[in-house]
Amino acid sequence: MEIATIARPYTEALFRVAKKEDLSEWAILVQQLAELGAHEDVQRMASNPKLTKAQVTYTLLSLVKSSENKEELRNFIEVLVENDRINLLPEIGVQFQELKNASEGIADAKIVSAFPMDDGQLQEALRDLEKRFSVKLRATEVTVDNSLIGGIIVTVGDEVLDLSVRAKLQNMYETLVS
DSSP states (O other): OOHHHHHHHHHHHHHHHHHOOOHHHHHHHHHHHHHHHHHHHHHHHHTOTTTHHHHHHHHHHHTTTTTTTTTHHHHHHHHHHHHGGGGGHHHHHHHHHHHHHHHEEEEEEEEESSOOOOOOHHHHHHHHHHHHHTTTEEEEEEEEEGGGGSSSEEEEEEEEEEEEHHHHHHHHHHHHOO
16 A cells, blocks of 8 residues: 555544644644654664554654644654554655645645746746646745756646746657657
8 A cells, every 4th residue: 555545544633633723833743753754763763672662652752842732742643653654754744734735725836947046036936836826836845957948847736837948849849850
């Protein structure tokens, strides 16, 4: 079974709890958990047969900042530890952010540009792209790829918009050859 499918019910349960409280605070906690879960040492510790489930839970909680007085967080980690699902934390982090974005009407955008963009150019590009995607966008990753020649490639979820000169030249070439 795919890891995203296994992580989904955990994510949805946690998101329901977070919505009843402070969603932004929970997003920070979930991001911390995702980073911890991706760490090789944490994975090794969680699968160490010499440690009890309670010790693993305690250790994970102690590594999360601002987790005091979060009974729901402790319960969530206990369930993951009990079911040997600490490896799901990175995927839970991704899915939680997607649910949060959807509830706020926002989508994450990854932008690849032919040239470095200053903040003003990035904001202008985001405004134009928001019209095309019909959603508020937040640039989570902006990289430069000189091979584009000019323009940008934008990825929002599983949708890719290629506005690069390289793509336009490729389309022209294919039209001329056919």
